[in-house]
Amino acid sequence: MTATLPRPHDGVFDVAVIGGGIVGAAIARELSGYDLAVALLEARDDVGDGTSKANTAILHTGFDAKPGTLESELVARGYRLLGAYAEATGIPVERTGAILVAWTREELDALPGLKEKAEANGYEHCRIVGPDEVYRDLPDLGEGALGGLTVPDEAVICTWTTNLALATDAQRRGAALLLRHAVTGIDPGDEATVLHTAAGDVRARWVVNAAGLGADHVDRLLGHDRFTVTPRRGELFVFDKLARPLADKIILPVPSSRGKGVLIAPTVYGNVMLGPTAEDLTDRTATATSEEGFDFLLTKGARLMPRLLTEEVTASYAGLRAAIDHPDYLIETDPPQRYVLVGGIRSTGLTAGMAIAEHVRGLLADAGLAMRARETLPEPPRMPNIGEASPRPYQDADLIARDPAYGTLTCFCERVTEGEIRDACHTAVPARTLDGLRRRTRAMNGRCQGFYCGAAVAALYEQHHSHDGCHDHSGDDR
Amino acid sequence: MTHQPPLTTTDVLVIGAGPAGLTAAADLAAGRAGEVLVVDREPAAGGIPRHSDHTGYGLRDLHRVLSGPAYARRLVDRAAAAGAGIRTRTTVTGWADAATVEITSPEGRYRIRARAIVLATGARERPRTARRIPGDRPEGVLTTGQLQNLVHLHHRPVGRRAVIVGGEPVSWSAALTLREAGCTPALMVSEHPKAESYAAFNAAGRTVLRVPVATRTRVTRVIGKNRCEAVEIEHLDTGRRRTVACDTVVFTGDWIPDHELARAAGLTLDPGTLGPLTDTALRTSSPGVFAAGNLLHPVDTADIAALDGRHVAAQVRRHLDGECRSAEGVRLIADAPFRWIAPQVLRPGDPAPPSGRLLLWTDTFVRFPRITVRQDSGTVTTRRLPWPAAPGRAFRIPSALLDGVSPAGGPVHIGVR
Numbered sequence: 001m002t003a004t005l006p007r008p009h010d011g012v013f014d015v016a017v018i019g020g021g022i023v024g025a026a027i028a029r030e031l032s033g034y035d036l037a038v039a040l041l042e043a044r045d046d047v048g049d050g051t052s053k054a055n056t057a058i059l060h061t062g063f064d065a066k067p068g069t070l071e072s073e074l075v076a077r078g079y080r081l082l083g084a085y086a087e088a089t090g091i092p093v094e095r096t097g098a099i100l101v102a103w104t105r106e107e108l109d110a111l112p113g114l115k116e117k118a119e120a121n122g123y124e125h126c127r128i129v130g131p132d133e134v135y136r137d138l139p140d141l142g143e144g145a146l147g148g149l150t151v152p153d154e155a156v157i158c159t160w161t162t163n164l165a166l167a168t169d170a171q172r173r174g175a176a177l178l179l180r181h182a183v184t185g186i187d188p189g190d191e192a193t194v195l196h197t198a199a200g201d202v203r204a205r206w207v208v209n210a211a212g213l214g215a216d217h218v219d220r221l222l223g224h225d226r227f228t229v230t231p232r233r234g235e236l237f238v239f240d241k242l243a244r245p246l247a248d249k250i251i252l253p254v255p256s257s258r259g260k261g262v263l264i265a266p267t268v269y270g271n272v273m274l275g276p277t278a279e280d281l282t283d284r285t286a287t288a289t290s291e292e293g294f295d296f297l298l299t300k301g302a303r304l305m306p307r308l309l310t311e312e313v314t315a316s317y318a319g320l321r322a323a324i325d326h327p328d329y330l331i332e333t334d335p336p337q338r339y340v341l342v343g344g345i346r347s348t349g350l351t352a353g354m355a356i357a358e359h360v361r362g363l364l365a366d367a368g369l370a371m372r373a374r375e376t377l378p379e380p381p382r383m384p385n386i387g388e389a390s391p392r393p394y395q396d397a398d399l400i401a402r403d404p405a406y407g408t409l410t411c412f413c414e415r416v417t418e419g420e421i422r423d424a425c426h427t428a429v430p431a432r433t434l435d436g437l438r439r440r441t442r443a444m445n446g447r448c449q450g451f452y453c454g455a456a457v458a459a460l461y462e463q464h465h466s467h468d469g470c471h472d473h474s475g476d477d478r
Numbered sequence: 479m480t481h482q483p484p485l486t487t488t489d490v491l492v493i494g495a496g497p498a499g500l501t502a503a504a505d506l507a508a509g510r511a512g513e514v515l516v517v518d519r520e521p522a523a524g525g526i527p528r529h530s531d532h533t534g535y536g537l538r539d540l541h542r543v544l545s546g547p548a549y550a551r552r553l554v555d556r557a558a559a560a561g562a563g564i565r566t567r568t569t570v571t572g573w574a575d576a577a578t579v580e581i582t583s584p585e586g587r588y589r590i591r592a593r594a595i596v597l598a599t600g601a602r603e604r605p606r607t608a609r610r611i612p613g614d615r616p617e618g619v620l621t622t623g624q625l626q627n628l629v630h631l632h633h634r635p636v637g638r639r640a641v642i643v644g645g646e647p648v649s650w651s652a653a654l655t656l657r658e659a660g661c662t663p664a665l666m667v668s669e670h671p672k673a674e675s676y677a678a679f680n681a682a683g684r685t686v687l688r689v690p691v692a693t694r695t696r697v698t699r700v701i702g703k704n705r706c707e708a709v710e711i712e713h714l715d716t717g718r719r720r721t722v723a724c725d726t727v728v729f730t731g732d733w734i735p736d737h738e739l740a741r742a743a744g745l746t747l748d749p750g751t752l753g754p755l756t757d758t759a760l761r762t763s764s765p766g767v768f769a770a771g772n773l774l775h776p777v778d779t780a781d782i783a784a785l786d787g788r789h790v791a792a793q794v795r796r797h798l799d800g801e802c803r804s805a806e807g808v809r810l811i812a813d814a815p816f817r818w819i820a821p822q823v824l825r826p827g828d829p830a831p832p833s834g835r836l837l838l839w840t841d842t843f844v845r846f847p848r849i850t851v852r853q854d855s856g857t858v859t860t861r862r863l864p865w866p867a868a869p870g871r872a873f874r875i876p877s878a879l880l881d882g883v884s885p886a887g888g889p890v891h892i893g894v895r
Contacts, residue, residue: 396587407582412519456632
């Protein structure tokens with residue numbers, strides 16, 4: 001396999017993709033399916049450590065997108081692409097369906113319009129239902145729901161595994177995964193663009209900017225001034241798994257002019273999520289949660305589902321969406337600079353990522369980048385299952401018989417085994433921090449937050465992390 | 479898929495090898511109650527005392543004073559010597575039916591069916607997230623359980639300067655552990671007007687540990703991008719806020735039972751303790767399923783949990799001998815400032831609760847508590863007790879106070895004046 005991999009010619013990659021989130025990883029994977037030497041540059045020490053790790057993890061049908069936009073088109077296509085890719089790779093997905101709940105007369109009156117909008121987006125399965133049906137599906141919903149709109153195909157997905165699968169796949173297809181490569185300067189040249197990074201220069205003929213929260217900064221490094229990213233903070237509560245029977249579907253608010261509002265959703269790990277808030281900030285590192293955010297969520301939660309608030313909170317976190325002053329995805333090509341901007345990809349980017357990647361590949365081809373699909377590609381990676389809907393290693397008698405490490409539970413709340421923690425340190429894109437380990441295994445993500453397992457998980461991680469090849473991969477592959 | 483994991487049977491299955499579970503197993507095995515099996519998910523049996531490396535264990539049950547680890551070893555040895563089987567790294571992952579649990583262990587997946595099951599899964603401290611405290615999510619934010627594990631079992635460094643949240647006995651235990659790990663406990667924060675713990679321990683804390691205590695104070699924010707840098711605290715009366723520099727925060731106390739299995743079994747829970755609702759024989763709502771220890775009263779000392787184990791052993795033996803559940807009982811209800819009472823059901827003909835005492839948890843300090851027992855708008859009794867009711871530790875009342883309760887009457891309210 002290695003002999004056939006495209007290698008950078010004279011140290012120049014054909015394409016450098018900046019940003020190892022969902023979108024960047026999807027683009028790197030897509031392009032490395034062609035005879036191109038591709039580099040994926042990530043500023044942090046793991047892929048998916050920015051916006052992509054902290055979203056609402058919903059696989060959207062795109063029913064509520066603005067018809068006719070690029071976003072609408074790519075979310076609808078991405079929904080199918082990612083759904084199929086999840087089947088092939090084992091990314092956890094639960095096809096729970098959603099109900100958009102109307103609490104006021106005004107919201108009730110908005111439902112027919114939303115149904116028409118869904119149909120304009122090519123989504124035909126929405127139904128308007130009365131309060132009886134809403135409460136039949138969601139008996140623990142707070143009092144006063146007047147009706148709803150069903151969206152039977154909305155689903156929840158594991159955003160962490162999605163990102164890891166795409167990055168692993170890209171790497172297996174020959175893309176160079178360059179971690180800790182924060183781009184600090186860019187020199188476009190006639191033959192190659194030089195990306196100055198914290199870990200040295202990277203040269204590439206084409207540059208794709210999928211830098212998320214930093215996309216406008218990168219854009220300016222290339223001399224443009226077309227948009228500004230506003231970090232929009234979303235705070236969320238994750239409730240204990242014991243709450244999961246309360247919310248077996250995604251419970252959506254009727255969208256208002258102020259955005260999509262606060263939802264309640266099951267997670268693929270068996271929890272229930274309440275959030276997000278929406279608050280425009282200036283600090284792109286402000287991922288702290290706030291008193292105001294908590295109060296807001298608890299007030300909303302008390303109305304939506306009072307019983308949920310009697311359950312324990314397992315986790316709270318804040319994510320930053322890369323909101324921009326533009327109503328649609330901002331994907332533009334600059335052929336003279338051999339540059340593609342992929343900006344303004346908001347929370348729908350998880351769903352749309354693979355479709356965005358196809359779209360970008362098409363733009364590159366149109367702009368004159370010669371590429372030929374490779375005849376043989378490695379199979380997509382089979383990802384470890386960290387979702388509740390399919391059997392997990394601790395439930396697999398055959399697996400435990402072959403390797404007792406899968407029968408040795410280290411994290412009790414999340415039922416993560418020693419075997420999984422070991423594997424996460426030795427996999428193609430291994431965990432390089434305890435947080436990276438959390439995203440690969442769920443270890444320490446549970447209700448005790450490390451009371452029982454924190455020390456043991458850390459010890460196991462040290463053992464595997466320090467005694468094998470899972471050190472910093474930055475700088476190799478070149 | 480019809481493939482079922484292999485089935486093992488035993489007379490008694492004890493889930494949890496802490497003080498309550500091990501003591502129950504030792505007494506049952508010594509009393510030849512049949513085959514007794516203890517399962518625990520940890521790599522070693524002994525429960526929390528394994529990593530509570532300070533003295534004070536064993537007073538009420540073994541009538542001697544031991545360190546936590548020595549106490550844990552002794553309980554394990556007693557249960558093993560009595561003939562109980564102890565399986566570690568053995569996790570109950572669910573229920574196959576009301577008398578059968580599912581197991582994952584390095585030996586594989588299997589089921590255990592028992593004639594009686596004792597749940598002794600203990601309690602844990604609520605971590606920062608469960609206390610809904612906002613801010614950054616840096617490293618260095620721990621519970622006492624994690625701290626003690628890190629220091630005593632894994633010999634890992636923790637930090638240099640810590641803030642301890644809580645003023646319970648376990649909070650002082652955290653201070654001891656921090657000191658031992660070379661980390662200065664710079665401040666203890668308690669919402670109560672005084673640090674709640676035992677006066678003796680408090681005095682020792684002040685003289686030996688010299689930890690300043692900020693009372694009537696709560697933590698409002700955790701600060702620090704990578705490593706913890708500070709916490710913001712607020713005085714509850716003045717509303718004044720300030721930040722305290724620290725690289726470590728230990729959230730102590732604020733206990734919740736590990737009730738996942740109890741809930742998964744569909745057992746009726748008590749809304750106060752969040753543990754299974756039990757009668758004075760420590761029966762749960764499911765026939766043949768008993769519960770003991772800090773799962774029932776989050777949280778009391780290890781020796782009290784052990785005495786629960788001794789008590790439940792006798793009741794399990796009666797169950798194995800074919801005794802049926804006695805009549806309907808009356809419900810015991812803790813009135814404010816009590817948060818909970820355990821056990822919660824009084825049935826005619828049942829034994830007195832463990833050690834003849836009911837356990838309660840108070841949210842406010844009452845130096846000279848006068849206990850009132852009321853039923854059906856009448857007062858059953860009032861009694862002044864010579865010991866204070868203090869937040870942060872269980873408050874014990876003699877069950878004889880309930881002697882005048884009518885078994886046919888309504889719920890019994892227990893209050894304090």
